[in-house]
Amino acid sequence: MRSARLVLALAGALAAGGCNWWYNDVPSPDDLMKAVPWFDHMITSPAVHPYETAGVPRITPPGTVPVGHTEPDVGAAWATGNFAAAEVFTNPYSRGAMLARGDTLYGWFCATCHGQAGAGDGLVGRRLGALPLTSDRAMALSDGYLYAIVRYGRGVMGRYGDKIWVPADRWAVVNYVRELQSRSVRAAGGIQ
Numbered sequence: 001m002r003s004a005r006l007v008l009a010l011a012g013a014l015a016a017g018g019c020n021w022w023y024n025d026v027p028s029p030d031d032l033m034k035a036v037p038w039f040d041h042m043i044t045s046p047a048v049h050p051y052e053t054a055g056v057p058r059i060t061p062p063g064t065v066p067v068g069h070t071e072p073d074v075g076a077a078w079a080t081g082n083f084a085a086a087e088v089f090t091n092p093y094s095r096g097a098m099l100a101r102g103d104t105l106y107g108w109f110c111a112t113c114h115g116q117a118g119a120g121d122g123l124v125g126r127r128l129g130a131l132p133l134t135s136d137r138a139m140a141l142s143d144g145y146l147y148a149i150v151r152y153g154r155g156v157m158g159r160y161g162d163k164i165w166v167p168a169d170r171w172a173v174v175n176y177v178r179e180l181q182s183r184s185v186r187a188a189g190g191i192q
Contacts (some may be wrong), residue, residue, distance in 0.1 A: 005069060019025045038177070041101050045185065055167060062157070071089075071167055072088045072089075074086065074088060074148065074152075075151075075152050078148055078154075079150045079152070083145065083148075085148075086142070086144045086145045086147065086148035086149075087142065087144050087145075088144065089143070089144035089147045090144060091142070091143040091144070091147070091171055091174060091175070092171065093168075093171050093172075093175060095175055095178055095179075096175070097171075097172075097175055098168070098172035098175055098176075099172075099176055099179055101169065101172040102157075102172035102174075102176025102177075102179070103176055104173050105164060105169055105173050105175055105176070106176045106177070106180075109160055109163060109164060109173075110173065110177075112124045112125070113125035113128060113130040113157070114120060114130050114131070114132070114133050115130075117133045117134070117180060117183070117184070118133035118177060118180035118181070118184065119132050119133075119134055119184075120132035120133070120135075129147050129156070130156075130157070133177050133180060133181065134180060134181055134184035138177075138181070139181050143171075143174050143178075146177060147170055147171065147174050150164060150170050150173055150174065151170060
C-alpha cells in the first residue's frame with residue numbers, strides 16, 4: 001500500500017512539473033494568432049471589412065474618415081485673401097433646417113462676440129468690434145462665405161473649424177445666422 005502511495009505521489013510530482021514546462025515553454029496558439037495581422041478569410045466576414053482597397057487594410061471607426069464625399073479645403077487661398085474661394089461651399093440644407101442645433105452652437109461659440117440677437121453687442125464683441133451679423137453688409141455675404149468664416153476665421157475672428165468640426169453643424173450655424181437676420185428685418189418692419 002505504501003509503495004502505491006509513493007508511486008502516486010511521484011506521478012503527481014512529475015505531472016505538476018510537466019505542466020510547468022508545458023505552460024511556460026510551449027507557445028500559446030493565441031500568440032501565434034497575434035503574429036498574423038489579418039487572415040484572408042476575414043474579408044468574407046459580415047462583421048469585419050478590413051480591406052478598403054485591394055491590398056491596404058483600413059480599420060477606421062465610423063464617422064472619423066470621410067468616405068465618398070470630402071469637403072474642399074480652401075484654407076490656403078483664404079489665408080492669402082482670396083475670399084472668392086469660399087464660393088465652392090454651397091449650403092446643402094434649406095434655410096430653415098437645423099435651427100435648434102444652430103441656436104445651440106451659436107450660443108456656445110458665437111454669442112460671446114456677436115450677441116444673442118447677432119447685433120455685435122456680445123460681452124467680448126464690444127471690445128473687439130465684432131461685426132453685427134444683422135447689418136446690411138453681413139446680409140449681403142453668401143452662405144459659402146459665412147461658412148468659410150466659421151471654418152477658417154478672418155481678421156479678429158478666430159477659426160472655429162476645429163471646434164465646430166462637423167460640416168452639418170457649421171451649416172446649422174450659417175442657417176441660424178440667416179434666421180437672426182430675418183428676425184432683424186421683420187423687427188425693423190421689412191418683409192422677408
